[in-house]
Amino acid sequence: xxxxxxxxxxxxxxxxxxxxxxxxxxxxxxxxxxxxxxxxxxxxxxxxxxxxxxxxxxxxxxxxxxxxxxxxxxxxxxxxxxxxxxxxxxxxxxxxxxxxxxxxxxxxxxxxxxxxxxxxxxxxxxxxxxxxxxxxxxxxxxxxxxxxxxxxxxxxxxxxxxxxxxxxxxxxxxxxxxxxxxxxxxxxxxxxxxxxxxxxxxxxxxxxxxxxxxxxxxxxxxxxxxxxxxxxxxxxxxxxxxxxxxxxxxxxxxxxxxxxxxxxxxxxxxxxxxxxxxxxxxxxxxxxxxxxxxxxxxxxxxxxxxxxxxxxxxxxxxxxxxxxxxxxxxxxxxxxxxxxxxxxxxxxxxxxxxxxxxxxxxxxxxxxxxxxxxxxxxxxxxxxxxxxxxxxxxxxxxxxxxxxxxxxxxxxxxxxxxxxxxxxxxxxxxxxxxxxxxxxxxxxxxxxxxxxxxxxxxxxxxxxxxxxxxxxxxxxxxxxxxxxxxxxxxxxxxxxxxxxxxxxxxxxxxxxxxxxxxxxxxxxxxxxxxxxxxxxxxxxxxxxxxxxxxxxxxxxxxxxxxxxxxxxxxxxxxxxxxxxxxxxxxxxxxxxxxxxxxxxxxxxxxxxxxxxxxxxxxxxxxxxxxxxxxxxxxxxxxxxxxxxxxxxxxxxxxxxxxxxxxxxxxxxxxxxxxxxxxxxxxxxxxxxxxxxxxxxxxxxxxxxxxxxxxxxxxxxxxxxxxxxxxxxxxxxxxxxxxxxxxxxxxxxxxxxxxxxxxxxxxxxxxxxxxxxxxxxxxxxxxxxxxxxx
Amino acid sequence: xxxxxxxxxxxxxxxxxxxxxxxxxxxxxxxxxxxxxxxxxxxxxxxxxxxxxxxxxxxxxxxxxxxxxxxxxxxxxxxxxxxxxxxxxxxxxxxxxxxxxxxxxxxxxxxxxxxxxxxxxxxxxxxxxxxxxxxxxxxxxxxxxxxxxxxxxxxxxxxxxx
Numbered sequence: 047x048x049x050x051x052x053x054x055x056x057x058x059x060x061x062x063x064x065x066x067x068x069x070x071x072x073x074x075x076x077x078x079x080x081x082x083x084x085x086x087x088x089x090x091x092x093x094x095x096x097x098x099x100x101x102x103x104x105x106x107x108x109x110x111x112x113x114x115x116x117x118x119x120x121x122x123x124x125x126x127x128x129x130x131x132x133x134x135x136x137x138x139x140x141x142x143x144x145x146x147x148x149x150x151x152x153x154x155x156x157x158x159x160x161x162x163x164x165x166x167x168x169x170x171x172x173x174x175x176x177x178x179x180x181x182x183x184x185x186x187x188x189x190x191x192x193x194x195x196x197x198x199x200x201x202x203x204x205x206x207x208x209x210x211x212x213x214x215x216x217x218x219x220x221x222x223x224x225x226x227x228x229x230x231x232x233x234x235x236x237x238x239x240x241x242x243x244x245x246x247x248x249x250x251x252x253x254x255x256x257x258x259x260x261x262x263x264x265x266x267x268x269x270x271x272x273x274x275x276x277x278x279x280x281x282x283x284x285x286x287x288x289x290x291x292x293x294x295x296x297x298x299x300x301x302x303x304x305x306x307x308x309x310x311x312x313x314x315x316x317x318x319x320x321x322x323x324x325x326x327x328x329x330x331x332x333x334x335x336x337x338x339x340x341x342x343x344x345x346x347x348x349x350x351x352x353x354x355x356x357x358x359x360x361x362x363x364x365x366x367x368x369x370x371x372x373x374x375x376x377x378x379x380x381x382x383x384x385x386x387x388x389x390x391x392x393x394x395x396x397x398x399x400x401x402x403x404x405x406x407x408x409x410x411x412x413x414x415x416x417x418x419x420x421x422x423x424x425x426x427x428x429x430x431x432x433x434x435x436x437x438x439x440x441x442x443x444x445x446x447x448x449x450x451x452x453x454x455x456x457x458x459x460x461x462x463x464x465x466x467x468x469x470x471x472x473x474x475x476x477x478x479x480x481x482x483x484x485x486x487x488x489x490x491x492x493x494x495x496x497x498x499x500x501x502x503x504x505x506x507x508x509x510x511x512x513x514x515x516x517x518x519x520x521x522x523x524x525x526x527x528x529x530x531x532x533x534x535x536x537x538x539x540x541x542x543x544x545x546x547x548x549x550x551x552x553x554x555x556x557x558x559x560x561x562x563x564x565x566x567x568x569x570x571x572x573x574x575x576x577x578x579x580x581x582x583x584x585x586x587x588x589x590x591x592x593x594x595x596x597x598x599x600x601x602x603x604x605x606x607x608x609x610x611x612x613x614x615x616x617x618x619x620x621x622x623x624x625x626x627x628x629x630x631x632x633x634x635x636x637x638x639x640x641x642x643x644x645x646x647x648x649x650x651x652x653x654x655x656x657x658x659x660x661x662x663x664x665x666x667x668x669x670x671x672x673x674x675x676x677x678x679x680x681x682x683x684x685x686x687x688x689x690x691x692x693x694x695x696x697x698x699x700x701x702x703x704x705x706x707x708x709x710x711x712x713x714x715x716x717x718x719x720x721x722x723x724x725x726x727x728x729x730x731x732x733x734x735x736x737x738x739x740x741x742x743x744x745x746x747x748x749x750x751x752x753x754x755x756x757x758x759x760x761x762x763x764x765x766x767x768x769x770x771x772x773x774x775x776x777x778x779x780x781x782x783x784x785x786x787x788x789x790x791x792x793x794x795x796x797x798x799x800x801x802x803x804x805x806x807x808x809x810x811x812x813x814x815x816x817x818x819x820x821x822x823x824x825x826x827x828x829x830x831x832x833x834x835x
Numbered sequence: 836x837x838x839x840x841x842x843x844x845x846x847x848x849x850x851x852x853x854x855x856x857x858x859x860x861x862x863x864x865x866x867x868x869x870x871x872x873x874x875x876x877x878x879x880x881x882x883x884x885x886x887x888x889x890x891x892x893x894x895x896x897x898x899x900x901x902x903x904x905x906x907x908x909x910x911x912x913x914x915x916x917x918x919x920x921x922x923x924x925x926x927x928x929x930x931x932x933x934x935x936x937x938x939x940x941x942x943x944x945x946x947x948x949x950x951x952x953x954x955x956x957x958x959x960x961x962x963x964x965x966x967x968x969x970x971x972x973x974x975x976x977x978x979x980x981x982x983x984x985x986x987x988x989x990x991x992x993x994x995x996x997x
Contacts, residue, residue: 059927066935067923067942069870069910076869171853249874249882249971250936301872301936302971334875554934554972719930723973727933730974754879754969762965762975767958791974 053567054782057719061573062558071299074253074268075331082255083112085317085330086173088163088180089339090155093191093411093747094202095184097152097162105176110168113324114180115316117152117162125149125319126285128312130376131527134214134385134407142214145205145409147375149285149312149319155184156204156374157413158747159339164316166324170331189411189747193371194348196408204374204409213372213407214381218389219462224402227363231354235437241425242814243346243371243741244734245757246418248553250301251332252341256317260325264292269314271297271581272307272551273591276528278583280310280378287318290583297581300553304731305417306341307553308593309378313340338752343741344418346371347384347425353433359441361396361452366403366429374409377416381407386464386524387422387512387594393461394430395472395508395685396452401462411747417593419731420793423511431507431797436810445801446480449508465512467683470711474773476508478709479687482769491691500693501825502704503806507688509794513786514599514682514779531677532596533588534604536565536612538670540657542650544571546608547579549589550601555724555788557597560716564602564782568609570636571649587673595786598716599682603780607674616670620652622663682777682785686710688729690798694806699822701737701803707769708794713777713785721787722770728791729768734760735792736799740815758815839903843868844912852899858892859883861899862909870910870939874969881968884940884947885909891947893967910939913946921992922946922985931981933972944968945982953993954986961986 052058065071090097102114128147135141150161163180167173188202195201196211204211228234248270255268265288271277274295281287281295300307313330321328332340347370354363370384389403420427438448450473459467488504495502515521518529535547544565550557562576579585592601613633620638621628630641639646652670655661659668691705708725715721738758742750751757776783796814803821804810809828812820839856840849843866850865862868862885873895874882883895886908913920922945925931932938948964949956956964961982962975970978 060930062935063927063932064919066932066938067910067919067926068914069868069939071870071935071938073869073872073936075873076863169853171855247971248936249880249934249969250872251874299935301874302934304971331873333873334877334880556933723930723933723977726974726976727972728974730976731971753877754875755877759879759969759971760974761969762979763959763962765975767976767979768974 052573053563054714054716056563056717058559058563058573058717060556060559061562062556073250073299073301074255074270077255077268079255079257079327081326083166083168083324083326083328084170084173085320085328086165086170086177087161087313088165088177088182090158090160090162092155092184092186093158093189094187095155096187097155097182098185099183100163101181102163105165105179108172108176108179110172111176112166112326113320114176115164115320115323117148117150119323120148120150120319123319124286125315128310128375129284130381131378132382133525134216134381136214137217142381143208143212144376145207149315157411158749159336159413161312164320166320166326166328191410191412191743191745191747193346193369193408193410196410197369197406204411208409211409213376213409215406216385217402217404219402220400221402224363224365224400227400228352228354228365231362232357233355233441235353235433235440237351237433237436239349239351239429239432240813241345241347241428242735244344244418244739245338245741246304246306246341246344247759248302248304248306251334251337252307252311252313253331254314254317255327255329256321257327258321265318265321266294266296267314267318268296268298270300270307271295272300272303272553272593273589274551274581274583275549275589276591277310281315281318285315287315295583297551303553304419305344305421305593308591309342309416311340334754335752338749338757339413342377342416343373343413344415345425346415349429351429351433353437355437355441359443359448359451361398363400364392364398366392368403368405370405370407371410371412371415372407373412373414375414377414380414380416382526383417383422388426390464391423391426391510391512392430392463395454395510397454398462412743419728420789421594423789424793424796427507427509427511427793428797431509432800435506435801445506446476446485449506450476465681468680468778469775470683470685471773471775472508472685475686475709475711478771478773479689479707482707482709482771483689483691483705495693501696501806502691502693503802505690505798505801505805507794507798507801509688509790510683510685511790511793512681513595513684514678515594515596516681517678528590530590531675532590532600532604533673533675534608535587535673536605536608536671538612538653540654542653543575545577545579546605547586548601548605549586549591550597551581551592553592555592555597556717556720560720561602561605563716564605565609569649570634595788598784599777599780599786600676600678602782602784604674604676606781607676608672611672611674612670615672616652618663619656619666620647623647623652623655623661678779680779682713682779684710684712684785684787684790686790686794688794688798690802692802692806694803694821696825699818699825701816701821703733703766703799706766708791709771709773710787710790711773711775712787713775714783715772724787725770725791726768728789729795730760730765731792732795733765733799736796736814736816738764738815837900839899841902841905841907843907844909854900856899857895858897858899858902859894862894868909868911872936872939874937879969880937881944882937882940884943884968886943886947891944910943913942920946921988925981925985929977929981929984931973931978937968937970941968941970941978945985948982949986949989954990956983956986958983
């Protein structure tokens with residue numbers, strides 16, 4: 047392997063930035079097709095209701111209206127129901143109970159914002175006007191929004207398939223050994239923990255533009271997707287839109303995803319179907335209100351957690367019961383999030399001999415819930431790290447030392463909940479963070495803050511997560527409906543420039559830079575000779591897309607495999623051209639050299655020779671282009687320590703984050719600048735969850751925080767500048783030693799913030815988001831409890 | 836319908852549009868300038884910020900007809916002669932963008948901020964001034980750095996010129 051100034055580890059500015067800073071990015075809603083019409087959806091204002099009648103006659107007569115389509119036409123045309131692609135079995139062996147989900151609902155609506163009809167018209171405004179003119183009569187039904195309420199006897203029932211609104215009752219770990227650990231525990235810490243519901247809020251709202259070519263019976267869909275090939279697969283195989291070779295899916299520039307653009311939603315399906323029905327290209331772009339009501343939400347867990355300690359304060363058992371709210375329908379990967387992406391991380395960074403977790407997934411009259419940045423791991427980390435901090439306080443140990451005492455130190459480490467940690471050094475990241483925050487000086491800072499009337503607190507989070515999802519055979523055995531490999535193709539052109547076609551998709555991650563850095567590092571060629579192609583099913587052979595911080599560990603590993611093949615062939619050809627032994631050929635700085643001689647050939651000359659094919663080794667095919675599939679051998683395990691210091695104003699309850707230190711182990715880093723950016727963004731989303739954000743419903747199922755006036759997105763003056771550092775253990779499971787960095791910040795930060803606030807105020811009874819009102823209330827309750835003692 | 840004429844990035848643009856047409860729709864659909872984005876429907880996110888007669892305006896909250904006769908600058912009109920504006924260059928240099936969707940509005944708001952307040956700007960000022968712009972990717976850390984650097988550079992250029 048060679049390296050270059052633009053190679054692995056270099057802080058290269060992004061090649062994609064020029065188009066974005068000059069307004070030349072091309073997002074789905076920027077696309078136009080001649081004759082394009084616009085879709086607007088008629089949506090339910092009720093959380094739960096029977097649709098008793100739908101009258102579109104006035105709407106159909108309005109100017110510019112091409113069609114008003116309802117579930118009747120949808121069903122008649124054989125468009126399939128939306129599905130969840132990961133089968134979970136309950137502990138009694140029965141399969142999960144999936145209720146029917148139609149892209150347009152004509153019988154019973156189950157959440158506010160569910161689409162019942164679509165209008166296609168010549169302008170967006172006329173489509174919206176006509177949608178408002180569709181008269182739908184509803185017979186409202188009782189709604190249930192909280193998952194615990196949904197499980198109570200007599201609760202409103204959502205789906206006939208799921209008795210008692212229970213989708214599955216799943217377990218992991220060994221209950222008997224865990225119960226035995228509790229029976230002999232010297233100390234048990236018990237907590238009820240709520241993980242608040244969030245709305246992902248990628249800044250680009252979802253959009254779709256569907257065009258149908260009647261002569262070719264071929265569809266093209268431009269859409270806001272993190273995984274266009276998966277979209278095509280699902281639209282073809284399950285929704286009967288068109289066979290794969292008759293459907294091209296393009297995800298152009300995509301303005302953030304955070305999970306919410308993994309899934310196939312009703313709107314994209316309807317645009318495709320409507321484009322054939324009307325014979326017109328059909329575009330839909332969500333407004334922010336639609337995004338709040340229909341983008342899959344995240345989190346929303348109620349949990350009870352118990353931690354058992356022996357007399358020496360070592361953890362002997364962990365017992366968890368979680369109720370997960372999946373909303374009104376099962377979104378594409380929703381079932382896996384509170385199970386295999388959550389409970390498998392309940393061992394944290396700690397050696398815990400016995401763990402048992404029970405998860406009940408529940409239907410409610412709310413927007414469907416699915417993967418959102420971190421997807422299950424933030425919920426696990428929040429649980430583990432809140433309990434660890436609380437246990438340390440209860441037994442009177444320093445919270446850092448209590449964690450250190452229980453760290454996993456030998457690898458590989460098999461946890462009781464499936465995962466096998468391959469490498470890590472948890473002391474290293476804890477030490478780095480403690481040093482950076484000046485832990486020894488905290489008491490003095492607290493005293494100084496007290497002199498100003500402020501309550502200063504410090505909070506820890508030693509997180510671990512699992513990325514690089516995942517070995518196909520393993521996830522298949524756990525119920526996944528797809529394999530989770532990645533594919534890549536490396537095309538060397540005759541002039542020596544290189545195109546890398548990848549199944550990963552960049553929607554902010556900077557792949558056009560980092561993937562090119564890999565090629566530059568490997569072949570010693572300049573970044574400007576490499577282009578990265580992604581996001582188009584007609585160009586890229588196949589791909590599983592970008593989520594779960596998998597583009598480095600899985601996507602780049604596929605590129606490495608393809609580069610290996612290209613290099614092997616090119617060396618063979620170079621050896622032939624220079625009349626040398628293949629084993630003597632090296633590739634350095636963009637030049638093939640014969641070891642021990644002054645013979646050399648530039649990279650482009652070998653590429654050209656491969657295409658002129660005038661002088662090839664016996665039996666070698668012309669050309670220099672190779673593809674590869676890479677299937678991971680294991681998950682990867684990024685880990686680190688976050689320490690947050692806050693100051694709370696006891697009079698107002700307002701929290702200020704005065705310092706935040708993050709020490710992460712991501713394995714090999716391709717571009718530190720981009721990795722830091724990923725952490726900054728993740729931390730801010732996690733701090734948003736801890737302090738500001740909440741998808742709040744009223745008891746009738748109306749989303750109260752359904753706009754930026756009500757849902758508190760973190761603004762620039764809500765968050766601090768961060769202090770970041772990395773420690774390094776290479777991941778042994780993939781060729782570059784990468785672990786993934788995209789979600790760590792969102793996974794690790796919420797418990798650090800809440801642990802800091804509860805440390806500051808001396809009361810542990812605090813739920814997210816810790817708004818000034820909630821913190822003020824917790825301070826008052828703490829004082830009342832103190833006075834009562 | 837209304838006949839609306841304005842100057843956009845130095846060129847005259849005339850369109851006949853529905854009275855209710857917003858400035859952002861006029862720019863995106865009428866003038867074909869899709870760099871200005873729509874990220875919300877409550878005038879909160881700032882992805883649509885452009886300059887109207889030299890002042891930052893949320894183009895989703897102004898009718899096209901209200902901008903008739905005005906000089907409008909969008910993100911496409913900020914660079915001159917192929918050279919990036921110092922704020923554009925600083926966003927790139929300091930990795931002040933990821934998905935790029937909020938970026939045009941951020942940059943236009945930042946240019947306005949520096950024009951109004953001069954420079955160099957400190958972190959607290961920049962963070963407070965970014966109240967009207969939401970970014971979900973960067974956590975603002977590098978946006979703040981980029982604006983601080985650009986404001987220092989522009990102040991230096993101004994000082995040198997005086």
